[in-house]
Amino acid sequence: MSILDMGTCSLASHTDAGSAIFTHLVRTLMTTQCLLADTSIYPPDVGDPSKEYDFIVVGAGSAGAVVASRLSEVPDWNVLLIEAGKDPSVASEVPFLFFTTQNTEEDWAYRPVPQEKACLGLFGKQCRWPRGKVLGGSSTLNAMLYVRGNKKDYDGWAALGNEGWGYEEVLKYFKKSQYIETPSKQSSPYHGKDGPLNTVRFGAYPEPEVSSIMAAARELGMENEDTNGEEQLGFTILEGTIKNGQRMNTAKAFLSPAKGRKNLHVLKAALATKIIFDDERRAVGVEYVKDGETLMVRARKEVVLSAGSVNSPQLLMLSGVGPKEHLEELGIPVISDLKVGFNLQDHMFTFNPAIKVYHPDEKECDSEAKTRQWCPSGIKVPFAHVVEAMKKLGPEARYSNPKLMQSAFEYLSSRGGMLSGMGSLAANGFYNTKYADPAGDYPDLQFHFWVVPKGDIGPAVQIGMETIGFNFETMDNVFGALEESHVLIMAPTLIRPKSIGRITLKSKDPKDAPIIEPNYLAEQRDVDTLVEGIKFALNFTTRTKAMGEGLCACAVNDPLPSCAHEGFGSDAYWECVVRYTSSTVYHPVGTAKMGPSSDPDSVVDDKLRVRGVSSLRVIDASVMPNIVSGNTNAPTIMIGEKGADMIREHWINKI
Known part of the structure; x- marks a missing residue:
């Protein structure tokens, strides 16, 4: 029997101390939820505008x-x-629930044309393009990562003949918007303290994974306190557009x-x-x-x-x-x-390699396990069966597991806990492959981290299938180890693609979505760069002392079936994986x-x-x-x- 099925009671009818405490708690939670849903902070709809x-x-x-x-x-x-x-x-206000706003009325939910060289492991070979159809636009749907790019990006714009768009000239506009809440950066010449857009260093990230990631970066001499500051290269805990545990959209x-x-x-x-x-x-x-x-x-x-x-x-x-x-x-x-x-142009990531990680107190993390680089996925989650079972659950049942309820309580009572952050996405890194500009600080890859705790099949389905659009084969390969371990993905992200696409009209009808042809991974250099990213991710997550000894991290050596014809671990194999597990990072420009x-x-x-x-x-x-x-x-x-x-x-x- 659910606690919700145990009858009703009147909050006003109890006067003893215990009832008073619980009544106050319930009223507090109801009030804070109402504040979360308060749309009166936004300008009203003018309805009938002036002429x-x-x-x-x-x-x-x-x-x-x-x-x-x-x-x-x-x-x-x-x-x-x-x-x-x-x-x-309400869902858009809660940082950790950002992915639940996709495919709702707040999302244009565009679908580009099927791709020939990318997104092959997604349903219909189509990457999904959420775009904000809501006040705040995509700043109301996105993952709230506050990243400015590289100085050379803007100096490059100016070099093309765009006067006034060099880095020194645009920096003042970044600062004009920003109020940086992170105390250690308030005196930085790269950040603003008077703007309306609140940014703060992400918290509420999964441990010990994120601390191990940052320890691995230090081990490699690649830690960077502020990738929006003097230099971009390196790994950091990012700032996000968040205030008091809630999204700060525009x-x-x-x-x-x-x-x-x-x-x-x-x-x-x-x-x-x-x-x-x-x-x-x-x-x-x-x-x-x-x-x-x-x-x-x-x-x-x-x-x-x-x-x-x-x-x-x-x-x-x-x-x-x-x-x-x-x-x-x-x-x-x-x-x-x-x-x-x-x-x-758009950024792409590849959702590979899949890394099994264990916490130090877990029995699988023994001395022998700390030295291995590769391991089988073991018991595999049958995602086809999981999805069928989830379809039979209503929203209340689907989201009523004890862990999530505890997180919801913590969030409503204090605007803290897991729901107030972005999980492992808080950790981020910028890296130079051998194809990057040899002149120095101009990385060609960004890394996004995803941690899915052992047994959390529902969130894996929500993110992998419903948000990104992975098919069952890809889901089994990427998240198949969840029955017996936590899964970490260090996703290489191509940040300066050479492949160029186009948008055209489908018809004269404004209600018809346009035709989107991203032309992903048409240029071989884009694929080669992502393959280098996979190689680095493997070494970062399995060959550093922080990850090996700290998390017993090992890479899953079960090949993706569609790529099994290539020699597992070869460049040809990883190229195949890139084409199958690649997807957009939602940055069309x-x-x-x-x-x-x-x-x-x-x-x-x-x-x-x-x-x-x-x-x-x-x-x-x-x-x-x-x-x-x-x-x-x-x-x-x-x-x-x-x-x-x-x-x-x-x-x-x-x-």
């Missing part, structure tokens, strides 16, 4: 929330922010403080369908659909697209700004012939490339103005000419800050 604004910003995501907030700091300007989604959910950081401004209106659950141009190719408004009705709102000064690397190019092309041949095929009148949708007029592939100039038209800018991750060397949320927020500043400078100086 005209100075600025219209499309997309309330990582950049758009920043742009709208900063523009509305000028009291004489009226700003409308259009967002296709609604307010963030809606909370930038829109909540602005919700009382009468010159900022937010229109929610409204799908922007077209940019309206006048006869002089000036952007004068936006068409949108809300509650089934097609409406239009006008812009006196500018329209700003901050809808992200998928939706911004989609809206440009629907409006006649894009490659002439493609638009004419769909019968869309061409206003400006530009390479919109080209230059698509570049589809409205920034560049000088001499660059025929550029869509916007270095002031982020769309070429061939006027009064239209794109301010989001799609303008990146080359992808940054790390997670893209912090750089996108920086782009929002810098873009808003350029708009302010233009119009205030013009006045």
Whole structure:
């Protein structure tokens, strides 16, 4: 019998000490849950907006929330922010539950076309592309890792002819947004202390795994206290966009403080369908659909697209700004012939090798086990049967195990415990392979760590199958050892890919998702780099004293069936594994490339103005000419800050 089936009682009917204590506890938990679900912190839906604004910003995501907030700091300007989604959910507030928001109404849930050279171990050979359809955009769905990339990324942008985008020039915008809570970094010249975006060093990570990871890094001379500081190379415990144990998305950081401004209106659950141009190719408004009705709102000064690397190019092309041949095929009148949708870049990781780890007090961790590098998976979890059993469980039964209930209690009572962090993702590393720039600090791989405790089959299914999309064969190979050991994945992540993809329209219907062709691992160098990453991961996790003696770590030597024809452990075998267990890290950029007029592939100039038209800018991750060397949320927020500043400078100086 469940405790929930044992009848009801009145909280107000008991006056003895024991009942008073428990009644107070229940009320406290109910209150803290209500605070967690409080959406009144966000600006209300304007519902019926005015007919005209100075600025219209499309997309309330990582950049758009920043742009709208900063523009509305000028009291004489009226700003409308259009967002296709609604307010963030309770689940999005809890850091550890980030993966549960995917495939919900907060997620566009895009599916790229099946791949020929990557994602082969996923259902349909399709990587899954969650994108935020909610206030805060993808900053409401992501893993909250605060990573800026490398100095050379931005100096490279400037070298391409994008004036003002070098590292020293963009650093002030990173700092402008940030309030760094981590005490040891508050005096750092690389971090901000006055911004609205709270970042703090992750806690609540699994032990002893994370301490062993950092000990292994020290053993190899690769520990780095701050990979967002002087140098990027090395391993660290990252900062995350978290405050008081809750997610700090850009809606909370930038829109909540602005919700009382009468010159900022937010229109929610409204799908922007077209940019309206006048006869002089000036952007004068936006068409949108809300509650089934097609409406239009006008812009006196500018329209700003901050809808992200998928939706911004989609809206440009629907409006006649894009490659002439493609638009004419769909019968869309061409206003400006530009390479919109080209230059698509994304980060990929490979979910291998699988490492069995044991805690020092576990019987399997004996002296002999501490010296082994390889071991069989042993008893394998039959994931096909597990998934069938889980389908029969309702949400309450599925998430009611004692460990999770204890974590929920700890979180609601103190905003602490496992749910307040990102688990082993807190540990992160940047590494130079033999293919990296020999000049020094410009790593070509990032490592993300995943630890799944022994027996935690449900979370493995949630992350592996439902979030990433792995098929049963891949699940069995990666997580098959969970019946008898903890599983650690040190996932090599390709952060400067050479393979380039493209986004095109499926039709003229704005409700049709665009066609996404990432073209993953088309370039052999990308595969070779990831293979080098696997080799390093094997040595890091099984050949260091910290991992071997500390965790009895050993690599599973059961070959992936689809790759068994290659010699196990050979480069050819690992290349096959890379192609099967690879997936996106959810960082698409570049589809409205920034560049000088001499660059025929550029869509916007270095002031982020769309070429061939006027009064239209794109301010989001799609303008990146080359992808940054790390997670893209912090750089996108920086782009929002810098873009808003350029708009302010233009119009205030013009006045």
